[in-house]
Amino acid sequence: MQTTPSAQIGKFNALLEKSIKANWNEKALSDYQGSTLQYRDVARKIVKLHIIYEQAGIRPGDKIALCGRNGALWGCVFLSVITYGAVIVPIQNVFTTEQITHIVNHSDARLLLADRNILKQLKFDDMPQLLGTGTLDELELADSRSAALTEARQRLNEFFGLRYPKTFGAEDVRFHVDEPEETALINYTSGTTGFSKGVMLPYRSLWSNMDFLMEEIGSHLPSHAVIVAFLPMAHMYGLTCDFLLQVCLGNHLYFLQRPPSPSIVQEAFAQLRPHLIVSVPLVLEKIVRQEIMPIVKTRQTQLLMRMPRIGNIIKRRLCQRLKALLGGQFYEVIIGGASLSTEVENLLRWMEFPLTVGYGMTETGPMISLCDHTLFVPQTCGLPAKHMEVRILSDDPEHIPGELVTRGANLLTGYYKNPEATAEAIDAEGWLHTGDLARMAPSGHIFIVGRIKNMLLGSNGQNIYPEEIEDKLGSLLMVKEGIVLQKGQKLVALVVPDMEQAESLGVQNTLDEVMRNNLKELNALLPKYCHVSDIKMHDKEFERTSKGSIKRYLYKEQV
DSSP states (O other): OOOOOGGOOOHHHHHHHHHHTTTTTEEEEEEEEEEEEEEHHHHHHHHHHHHHHHHHTTOTEEEEEEEEEHHHHHHHHHHHHHHHHHHEEOOOTTTHHHHHHHHHTTTTTTEEOOHHHHHHSGGGGOOOTTTTTETTOOOOEEEEEEEHHHHHHTTTTHHHHHHHHSOOOGGOOOOOOOTTTTTEEEEEESSSSOOOEEEEEEEEHHHHOOOOOOOTTTTGTTTOOOEEEOOOTTSSSHHHIIIHHHHHTEEEEEOOOOOOOOHHHHHHHHHHHOOOOOOHHHHHHHHHHHHHHHHTHHHHHHHHHHHHHHHHHHHHHHHHHHHTTSSOOOOOOOEEESOHHHHHHHHHHTTOOOOOOOOOOOOOEEEOOOTTTTTTOTTTOOBBBBTTTEESSSSSSTTTOEEEEEEEETTTOTTTHHHHHHHBBBOTTTEEEEEEEEOTTTTOEEEEEEEEGGGOOOHHHHHHHHHHHHHHHSSSSTTEEEEEEEEETTEEEEEEHHHHHHHTOGGGHHHHHHHHHHHHHHHHOOGGGGGGEEEEOSSSSOOOTTTSSOOOOGGGGGG
């Protein structure tokens, strides 16, 4: 892959402007089971917010923080900041008040727009650099230190009427003309320890991701496709693939505003029938384990699957059943954010289900690799994205894992107010060191093995990748999820038992015996140097980061 020269990088805001004008009367953003905004409504809200920013003295380059649940107004605020030339700071609405306050202050935000219940928990005095705060539901001011800001909100309709005295039409939409290296967004991920770093993404990263995804995905979708978004919009994966891509394509995006349990997801998909599904593994795995695996694992099905002709019939019917559960008309399911269970992936590949897995980081806004499901290879995460180069730091990258490094147009410009972390992450030749261990096939397909910081050293000096053990652990009886940690020279698995399954089988009181048998089965699948010495049970689901990674550091003491 070749790094894209700056001269070939387009304007991100031009993509948004073109789409809004071209789809003026089409449906744009809907809250599931709520109201709908057409593209012209979105444009009107964007322009009104621009008037508030301008009247309040907000300048291009100033920071505006946004914290709330997914929704149409969340989307309008995000687009208003980007298209004004200010820097958007999206904050996960599940963060603690301490984290939110820290991010608002560290980012030097001038405004904070958030859900009303979040603002009630924050102390305005603890964020002294803010001009004011506003609610996302009605875009009303909650606090203000600026007379100009207060007046701008109070007289907004008057100012809008003065600017557009006759009508407001598509020809009136004119957005900030962005430069490639200009900062568009600062994203703070939850990380696995303490406060995270602020990733500065320039407009070229947003444009480059769109240029790749509009071709890779958009070319397979119908005009005005229906999309259901349930990933957190303040995380780059959901923000890019579910939101920005769909707006640039002129599609109709529904925000699922409730936690994405399998029943809620299936209800929304059955009603809306999306044309594309972007998910994390956890959601898809739960649906497959609840709806498909119980059928597959019956003795009768296992016997029939061994008969070639009948096995093919069963395979087609299982695939049709899963597709129907997900709405029945999607082009493919894209998995990202974390690795998919090998057991589930192998079943889906056998069923010929249209699945593909991508890979990325906040630091690349987020795409590093992805490919169409027709080119997908099991256990991989696709091919290097357009505008990106990928290397594996290994003498034999096909067989020996090494750190995956990448560079190209998607890359961050650095970490906000943290040059030391920037220098540590990006080397002198512009390669971003991802911290992920990977192999690469001659075809270019990437196999992620695990995280360098998670790698364990066995007593005989062998490198042990806990993620590989955990993948096998997750397929064992009564195991809902599990992690592998090191205790001295020994490996210990900490698992959350599947109590629902245990109770349905009446074995909830004999789980110790089940886990002892699981330990034998697990070690039979593993080389001797990475045998697990014990399986311990944990009584509740593991805490995770916003992208679904388990916060391992919280559980080291338990083993």
